[in-house]
Amino acid sequence: MIYMDYAASSPPYPEVAETVGELMLKYYGNPSSLHAAGAEAEKLIRAAADVMAERLGADRREIIFTSGGTESNNLAIFGTAMAHAGRGRHLIVSNIEHPSVYECFRTLEKRGFDVTWLNADETGAVRPEDVEAALRDDTILVSLMAVNNETGRIQPIERVAELLRERRKVVFHVDAVQAAGKIPLEPARLGIDLMSLSAHKFHGPRGAGMLYKRNGLTLEPLMRGGGQQGGYRSGTENTPAIVGMAKAFRMATDRMKTEMPRLAAMRRGLLEKLAKDPRIRVTGTADGSGMAPHIAHFRIPGVKAEAMVHFLEKEGFCVSSQSACSSGEEKPSRVLLAMGLTEQEAKSGIRVSIGPENTPEQMASLADAVVRILDKYGSVMG
Numbered sequence: 001m002i003y004m005d006y007a008a009s010s011p012p013y014p015e016v017a018e019t020v021g022e023l024m025l026k027y028y029g030n031p032s033s034l035h036a037a038g039a040e041a042e043k044l045i046r047a048a049a050d051v052m053a054e055r056l057g058a059d060r061r062e063i064i065f066t067s068g069g070t071e072s073n074n075l076a077i078f079g080t081a082m083a084h085a086g087r088g089r090h091l092i093v094s095n096i097e098h099p100s101v102y103e104c105f106r107t108l109e110k111r112g113f114d115v116t117w118l119n120a121d122e123t124g125a126v127r128p129e130d131v132e133a134a135l136r137d138d139t140i141l142v143s144l145m146a147v148n149n150e151t152g153r154i155q156p157i158e159r160v161a162e163l164l165r166e167r168r169k170v171v172f173h174v175d176a177v178q179a180a181g182k183i184p185l186e187p188a189r190l191g192i193d194l195m196s197l198s199a200h201k202f203h204g205p206r207g208a209g210m211l212y213k214r215n216g217l218t219l220e221p222l223m224r225g226g227g228q229q230g231g232y233r234s235g236t237e238n239t240p241a242i243v244g245m246a247k248a249f250r251m252a253t254d255r256m257k258t259e260m261p262r263l264a265a266m267r268r269g270l271l272e273k274l275a276k277d278p279r280i281r282v283t284g285t286a287d288g289s290g291m292a293p294h295i296a297h298f299r300i301p302g303v304k305a306e307a308m309v310h311f312l313e314k315e316g317f318c319v320s321s322q323s324a325c326s327s328g329e330e331k332p333s334r335v336l337l338a339m340g341l342t343e344q345e346a347k348s349g350i351r352v353s354i355g356p357e358n359t360p361e362q363m364a365s366l367a368d369a370v371v372r373i374l375d376k377y378g379s380v381m382g
Helices: 014-026 036-056 069-084 099-110 128-134 157-164 239-274 305-314 334-338 360-380
Strands: 063-066 090-094 114-118 139-143 171-175 194-198 209-213 295-299 349-353
Touching (some): 014 239, 036 063, 036 239, 069 171, 114 128, 157 171, 239 295, 239 360, 305 349
Parallel strands (some): 090 114, 171 194
Antiparallel strands (some): 063 209, 194 209, 295 349
């Protein structure tokens, strides 16, 4: 099988897997314990925080380790809403967010918060002017992803952050799960207050994540207990996974300058070949600008995405349709509907997300397979 679903999960770097395995056997002490075994584990966690902070241009005290992107997003959103509800109950978010963000805001809406939901333009980007128009005196939180996990569209984070610079009571949260290791991320420089990462998206271990929290920002913890990590995330830290995440992030950012142009060229080659078929429509900007290098998305109106995914699997390719958290659902993509696409098109989206093991030859083979499947089965895939 040729794996092209890196946006759902990426295989760990072999060096990371080896490190995690060694640490599980050697450093099993509780980092909160006072004895030597505990001190060794605590030292490793502090070193991991130093690595993450250095690569993000942050302070070690701004790093909170979590179990992954979902927990990081939940902590950021619910933690902000609960801590700042006394100042206001208005929240701003887009309709193209990952389910772990989208569902948080739906829950807060049910709990009495006033949520403004923003759509995207035809390329998949939220308009900064829409964010500005939605701001009110009682706004306490704006949440916007850095890279859309379905279409690969890079969102205008810097422009939105600039709008919020003079509104310090408005907390700005960025879900950077699909951006980490792919595009530069410096939250303090950009003006981001909270930023979520997940290790298994950049070749780290599953079950490890991180939330950047700007120093001085008040956040209500979701989990209470022993008061680890400054009280923001109680629970015994997963030392091997945390160290593995830091190592993977260091490796991914080291390779970013050379690997991302290579992926971008493969993405461009795939979509240029697919666009020659009048039945296929490429998602995103016409020239490829503002698109993440590792995600390609296209639609085949009249063809159900799930059917195409299964046919491609029989041809030896692992791709996906919607977010991995929404796969298996036959309802139209919420993201594509928010871009103004028809319901028929929103049911036909295919996501190809690539990584280090993919080659230009595989891209060409995939494009050929899509056209071949359409020619043979297109009439029965609706």
